[in-house]
Amino acid sequence: MIRFSREVNAARRGNTPIVALESTIISHGLPRPKNLEVALEVEHLVRKAGATPATIALIDGVIHIGLETKELERIANDDNVVKASTRDLAIIEANQQSAATTVAATAHIANLAGISVFATGGLGGVHRGHTYDESADLLALANTPIVIVCAGVKSILDVPGTLERLESFAVPVLGYQTNKFPGFYLTDSGYEIEHRVEAAADIAAIWSYRFELKTSNCAIVVANPVKNQMDLALHNRILEEGLAAAEAAHVTGKAVTPFLLEYFHAQSGGESLRVNIDIIKSNARLAAEIAIALPR
Ligand code: PSU
Ligand code: MN
Secondary structure, three states: OEEEOHHHHHHHHHOOOEEEEOOHHHHHHOOOOHHHHHHHHHHHHHHHOOOEEEEEEEEOOEEEEOOOHHHHHHHHHOOOOEEEOHHHHHHHHHHOOOEEEOHHHHHHHHHHOOOOEEEOOOEOOEEOOEEEEEOHHHHHHHHOOOEEEEOEEOOOEOHHHHHHHHHHOOOOEEEEOOOEEEEOOEEEEEEEOOEEEOOHHHHHHHHHHHHHHOOOOOOEEEEOOOOOOOOHHHHHHHHHHHHHHHHHOOOOHHHHHHHHHHHHHHHOOOHHHHHHHHHHHHHHHHHHHHHHHOOO
């Protein structure tokens, strides 16, 4: 049912740290040809930090944990690769399709394989103006014991609404060296986080206490702010225009997030792309540190 790459197989046998990486950011989050370059670079950073990268996707109906270069190229460049959330997984298997996995689907698969740490760019969440449009990422976080390193929720979303949902689902949110909840392209979304951690070891301690307390059924969100944020005025202008453009084009369902991200990349003259790449690299590095610190 699941195929592991050679290096992930070796890491499993040796019980060495593994970092799960999502693939929707490659297929639907970053423009070609930069997407493939970034995906390879992110894997390289995880290795350099002393862990094994496990990019997760479905190829011809088979779940892959860890992709060989040819498979990564396929996810990056093939128009037939769809965006898969958890509900799509069994259907894609049955239809022998290829798919990139969202945060929700990646977390689910990583957990199936006993991988405890996962890096992404920004979480999905509650959408602005359509609060009934809530990413399946939230429910997955509520049900999956995994540490997820992100730069907060995407600033295209309803940030306070998403934070409230995380509270309802009892998902802990830890600010990495900050008490300001990051906003993806922005270092500070304007909302506070109660709990702050300074180092990977602090997260490992919390991870262990959760097992004793039996509060370990959900994810731990580690919010790692981008250092060099997007220009705020530019960000706010593009966001407003992007939301209006999505509305006008009647974009719905799983197309909304890719539409808005692409709008940013097209309108910001490379700024949003630069920040998005910074984010995913920095999150991958931190995720590797955490994977090394966690008990195995
Ligand atoms: N982070 C990024 N770029 C992305 C995503 C996250 O920097 O493209 C993806 C993740 O896969 C996340 C998805 O799960 O966006 C959210 O989509 P939706 O809002 O449709 O649940
Ligand atoms: Mn949605």
